[in-house]
Amino acid sequence: MHSEAANELYDVLSPELRAELARFEQVRIVPAGTHLIACGVPPEHLVIVNAGKVEITLNCNSRHAASLGYSGAGKVFGMRALVSGELPEIDVTCMESCSITTVPRDVFLALLKNNPQVYFAVAKVLSSDLQIVDRILRGNTRRCISGPRPRPAKTV
Amino acid sequence: MAMAYNFHIIEDCLKCAVREQRLFCNLSREALIRLQNIKATSVYPKGAMLCLEGQPPRGVFILCTGRAKLLTTSSEGKSMILRIAEPGEVLGLTAAVSGTPYEATVETLEPSQANFIAQTDFVHFLQDHPDVGLRVAKQLTHNCKCAYEEVRSLGLSSSVPEKLAKLILRWAEDPLDLPVKKQNETPLRVTLTQEEIAQFIGTSRETVSRVLAGFRKKGWVRVKGATWTILNRRALENLVTT
Numbered sequence: 001m002h003s004e005a006a007n008e009l010y011d012v013l014s015p016e017l018r019a020e021l022a023r024f025e026q027v028r029i030v031p032a033g034t035h036l037i038a039c040g041v042p043p044e045h046l047v048i049v050n051a052g053k054v055e056i057t058l059n060c061n062s063r064h065a066a067s068l069g070y071s072g073a074g075k076v077f078g079m080r081a082l083v084s085g086e087l088p089e090i091d092v093t094c095m096e097s098c099s100i101t102t103v104p105r106d107v108f109l110a111l112l113k114n115n116p117q118v119y120f121a122v123a124k125v126l127s128s129d130l131q132i133v134d135r136i137l138r139g140n141t142r143r144c145i146s147g148p149r150p151r152p153a154k155t156v
Numbered sequence: 157m158a159m160a161y162n163f164h165i166i167e168d169c170l171k172c173a174v175r176e177q178r179l180f181c182n183l184s185r186e187a188l189i190r191l192q193n194i195k196a197t198s199v200y201p202k203g204a205m206l207c208l209e210g211q212p213p214r215g216v217f218i219l220c221t222g223r224a225k226l227l228t229t230s231s232e233g234k235s236m237i238l239r240i241a242e243p244g245e246v247l248g249l250t251a252a253v254s255g256t257p258y259e260a261t262v263e264t265l266e267p268s269q270a271n272f273i274a275q276t277d278f279v280h281f282l283q284d285h286p287d288v289g290l291r292v293a294k295q296l297t298h299n300c301k302c303a304y305e306e307v308r309s310l311g312l313s314s315s316v317p318e319k320l321a322k323l324i325l326r327w328a329e330d331p332l333d334l335p336v337k338k339q340n341e342t343p344l345r346v347t348l349t350q351e352e353i354a355q356f357i358g359t360s361r362e363t364v365s366r367v368l369a370g371f372r373k374k375g376w377v378r379v380k381g382a383t384w385t386i387l388n389r390r391a392l393e394n395l396v397t398t
Contacts, residue, residue, distance in 0.1 A: 058304055066307055084297045089304050119289020120253075120282055126296035127250040133303040134250075134259050137238065 007048045007074040008128055012121035017111065024107040029099050036077055036100065037092040043078035045102035052098025056132065057091045068136055070095065079125045082108060163267055166220050167197055178244025179298060180218060180291045187285040194281060195271040206247060206262040206270060213251035213258060215274040219243050222268025225352065226260040237356040239302055240265070240348075246295050252278055253292070265347060317367050319357040321392040324377065328386055342386040 010018050027050065030036075036047045039059050049072055056068040068090065081088045082105055112118050166172045169188050175181035183191065195218070200206070206217050209228060219241055226238045226247075238260055241247055251258045252275045273281065282288050309322060324344070332343040346353075350368070354361045371377045376392055378385040386392065 058307055068307070080297055080300060083293045086297070089301070113286075116286030116289055117283045119286065119293060120279065122289065123249075123253045123282060123292050123296060126293060126300065127254045130250050130296060130300050130303060131254070131256070131259070133300060133307060137303055137306055 007050075007076055008125050009046075009048065009076045009079075009121050012124050013118065017115060017118065021103055021107070021111060025101050025103050027099065027101050029097060030094055032094050032096050032098075034094045034098070035091060036094065036098075037081075037088050037090060039089060039091050040087050042087060043081050044105055046079060046082060046105070046108050047077045047092075048101040048103070049073055049075050049077070050099040050101055052100075053095040054098060055093050055095050057093070058089060058133075059091070065091070066136070068132055071132070075128075076125045079122060080129060083112070083122055083126075163199065163269075164221075165197065165199060165269055168192065169195070169271075172220075174243075180244055180246050180295055183291065184285070184287050187281075187288050190281060190285065191271075191273075194277040195273050197269065197271050199267065199269050200264045202264055202266050204264045204268075206264070207251075207258045209259065209261045210257045213248060213255065213275055215272055216249055216252045216278050217247040217262065217270040217272055219245050219247060220269040220271060222270075223265045223347075224262050224268060224270075225265055225355075226262055227355070228260055235261075235355050236358055237352060239306065246292070249292065249295060249299070253282075265352075316357065316359045316363050317370070318395055319359075320353070320364065320367050320371070321395040323353070323357060324384070324386065325389075325392055325396065327384075328389070332383065340387075340389075342389065344384045344386070346382055346384045 010021075013021070036049075036054060037043055051073050053070055053072050054075070054077075055070050057065045058068055059065050077092050078088070080086070112122070169175065169181065169192050170185070172181065175183075175188075197220075200222075206224065207214070221243050223243070224241045224247065226241060227235045228238055229235045241262070247262050247270075248258055250256070255275075282292055309319070327344045327346065328342045332345045334343050337343060348356070350364045351361045354364045357364070368377070368379065371392075372379060374388075374391065376386070376388040378387055
């Protein structure tokens, strides 16, 4: 059983590679509050959200976390940590019951090793992650540099 | 013949002496030969714009020498520096890979060499060479890390002195290597103008000038032209953590 839903990884892979991954993937329904990715914990799987809403948060320090926004169907999580070997810096938490597809880490890394063209898909997923953070940054930046709004003109 | 600005142009990637130190360029021989065929080398003066925020992607720029600032501009026309790109970085990567407009304006901070690769050539280059894919993934990971750091910084820094202290401490991670240096002093080479520092931390040049004068008066930093010296690191760190 595998997910037919469009997602940012599978959209770029050839049908043959999709079929290869499909042999190892697992589709599950997880309840609200489930951490799909936890900050500082190496992910065992690549996680693809098929349906449902998730929140992405960035831990700033032990007391503060910044919300990077919400995401849902089609988004892939865990790619950066899997490819770089670094620990995740974000938490991804289900806001409602979600349908997810998981691909085991070793299966994905083997696919990557044997099929270098998969790197383009990896780059697409990482670029999309970067765009999420950039949007936040841009929003904050705009607030920083826009200054106070002009006072409305008095009406008689 | 000596070149203008003492500038040494690296025409041949295969003969580049510094490629092993660079984030992107340490590629296999096959990939370097291909890179040599698809790239166009150009030298830009200080203040040249390589690409504009919102412009449809044409390709990527590999920054060989020099540094460049990545800027975003508000609807009122005010600019803010998102980060400074160092030699070896690939600029315009997200846009070229995802086919979306450039996310930032890239402007050189000093005379720079950049190798341009057209978008289609770059995508094929990435798909054909696993080491290029790996380098691209590393570059994107690095960019993401920088962006997370920036979000943290913006989210937690409340005052201009705190933001300026944080910026100075970040520069201190790569101090100036002087033959003679006093203990407990950290010299830095700061090539940004006060206007650019203001753009970096989202304030005005006048405020940067005032806050920096405060730091100098308290004996926390010494400024002599482009050489700044941190005299009291603890004080700057306290400003950041409080």
